[in-house]
Amino acid sequence: MPFTSLSELKTKLDSGETTAVDLAKLYLGRIDTYNETLNAFVDIDAKHVLEQAEASDAYRTKHGPRPLEGLPIAIKDIFCTQDGPTQCCSNILRGYHAPYDAHVITRLKAAGAVLVGKTNMDEFAMGSSTETSAFGICRNPWDTDRIPGGSSGGSAAAVAAGLAPAALGTDTGGSIRQPASICGITGLKPTYGRVSRRGIIAFASSLDQAGPMTRTVKDSAMITAAISGHDSMDSTSVTDAPSVDWLGACDKTDMKGIKIGKPKEYFIDGMDADVRASIEAALAKCEELGAEIIDISLPHTEAAVAAYYVIAPSEASANLSRYDGVRFGHRCKDPEDLLDMYTRSRDEGFGSEVKRRILTGTFALSSGYYDAYYIKAQRVRTLIRQDFINAFEKVDLIATPTSPITAFKLGEKTDDPLTMYLADIFTIAVNLAGLPGLSQPCGFVDGLPVGLQWIAPAWREDLILGAASAYEGATDWLRVPAGFGGEA
Amino acid sequence: MEIDVRKVAMLSRIRLTDDEAAELGPQLTSIIGYVEHLSGVDTDGIEPTAHPHDVAIPQRADVVTNSNRRDELQAPAPKTESGLYVVPKVIE
Numbered sequence: 385m386p387f388t389s390l391s392e393l394k395t396k397l398d399s400g401e402t403t404a405v406d407l408a409k410l411y412l413g414r415i416d417t418y419n420e421t422l423n424a425f426v427d428i429d430a431k432h433v434l435e436q437a438e439a440s441d442a443y444r445t446k447h448g449p450r451p452l453e454g455l456p457i458a459i460k461d462i463f464c465t466q467d468g469p470t471q472c473c474s475n476i477l478r479g480y481h482a483p484y485d486a487h488v489i490t491r492l493k494a495a496g497a498v499l500v501g502k503t504n505m506d507e508f509a510m511g512s513s514t515e516t517s518a519f520g521i522c523r524n525p526w527d528t529d530r531i532p533g534g535s536s537g538g539s540a541a542a543v544a545a546g547l548a549p550a551a552l553g554t555d556t557g558g559s560i561r562q563p564a565s566i567c568g569i570t571g572l573k574p575t576y577g578r579v580s581r582r583g584i585i586a587f588a589s590s591l592d593q594a595g596p597m598t599r600t601v602k603d604s605a606m607i608t609a610a611i612s613g614h615d616s617m618d619s620t621s622v623t624d625a626p627s628v629d630w631l632g633a634c635d636k637t638d639m640k641g642i643k644i645g646k647p648k649e650y651f652i653d654g655m656d657a658d659v660r661a662s663i664e665a666a667l668a669k670c671e672e673l674g675a676e677i678i679d680i681s682l683p684h685t686e687a688a689v690a691a692y693y694v695i696a697p698s699e700a701s702a703n704l705s706r707y708d709g710v711r712f713g714h715r716c717k718d719p720e721d722l723l724d725m726y727t728r729s730r731d732e733g734f735g736s737e738v739k740r741r742i743l744t745g746t747f748a749l750s751s752g753y754y755d756a757y758y759i760k761a762q763r764v765r766t767l768i769r770q771d772f773i774n775a776f777e778k779v780d781l782i783a784t785p786t787s788p789i790t791a792f793k794l795g796e797k798t799d800d801p802l803t804m805y806l807a808d809i810f811t812i813a814v815n816l817a818g819l820p821g822l823s824q825p826c827g828f829v830d831g832l833p834v835g836l837q838w839i840a841p842a843w844r845e846d847l848i849l850g851a852a853s854a855y856e857g858a859t860d861w862l863r864v865p866a867g868f869g870g871e872a
Numbered sequence: 873m874e875i876d877v878r879k880v881a882m883l884s885r886i887r888l889t890d891d892e893a894a895e896l897g898p899q900l901t902s903i904i905g906y907v908e909h910l911s912g913v914d915t916d917g918i919e920p921t922a923h924p925h926d927v928a929i930p931q932r933a934d935v936v937t938n939s940n941r942r943d944e945l946q947a948p949a950p951k952t953e954s955g956l957y958v959v960p961k962v963i964e
Binding site: 622690693708714719722744748757769801805816817818842 | 875877880881882883884885886887888889892895896899900902903904906907908909910911913915918919920921922923924925927929930932941944945946947948949950951957959960961962
């Protein structure tokens, strides 16, 4: 049961085989047993989870089920929730209680979901390993000496280990897709503007997007259907986004007539040979399913990492200026004057990776350097968008590895921030271009999951869901890690 | 390029301890060194992208929707008095 998909759990709830309260108890019990090992959750209020489940069962009896009625969903600590703390895994927000729910939280509640607590993450979503969390490292269920990916590592580990059937994450440069890949589950970053960012603690506003992390492709579709749509309180959420038949898109069992682009820049020297072999095998399977594989080029791929590490820190340095010790968050003891209060509160509250990014962004935006770094990066961003537009004239979808490597060991890359940044090399361009992307499991190397990334034109999540569903149906890479009670 | 990390930290309103400055300085120099690769990309005549889609910013109807929630919104503040945020003295 704990490793059952969201859509199967929905069937069990609808048929009366189980109840929201039973499910809540099941997952709370598992969190109790396994969270000490994984540290996937940083806040759990069991009483409140059970209250939501009771209310859901009562709603079902009285009115019938809503789309996510009674389904437990874990929430990354970046989403503002009125119930319980919202801390973004940062000391500067330790103990913070948001006065309102994020739009996507409001949507999940309206769809009947039961929110099961806050998951661990890199501080302010800055990282690729969940090692920068102020609330302790999170571990990978496939090998607890290894990282779960990041920044949504807690959400990925929770779903992979069956501590929740699904979770919400956010993705600024790969933070949904990379941990999904590293933990062997599915994660979808919708098209930029598909989902409201209101109430999501901002990292890089032109890149951030929320999305689901789930066991199956259809589960991701179910959650995206519930959270997407215009929000009048977020001017970057698009009013006339082309709609998608979210569940219908998942009915595909073949890839006949689908042209899949294979970008040569994503199959580089230095990537793990076994990861590459897994992706090649996945593409061969797609051909078997009827797809045509076409070699393409995305010539500005290498520049994407550099552009990202100018644009994202620049936006972060502006967004994080709000943590000044005045209106919320940490304030240092006995400040001498206003400047002392700002500088000391921020020094004490932010961890080193957040400081590095703020400093990088401040430098890139500073007088004399703005044109050479920030504006230059934005021009390169235009070229990266154009690369995809050109490619999608020839192909329907693009398939790539999600990450060049599988899960690395805890502490292995913390000494040199630059090597950590390169872990995002295959996911970053998708954010810069605002496109939808999905990662799904496609193999194992030495017992560690490998992820296949799908990229589609803007608003064409349906193409991704169709191909990913067909691939999922023809393979069996969704597995259960040993040691988490799935053997019984 | 050598970056004056203390200057950038002051612009960022972050006080750095000596140890932090010693660690972050070379890292910042190395990160900026890496992103300098951008200068090798030909962007003549290319417009900058600030938003991934070419869409107009939607406007909502000009009606008041928010109520007075001052107490709730100030609840997370480190220090308030009479509905005001209290900070160290700014003007002598």
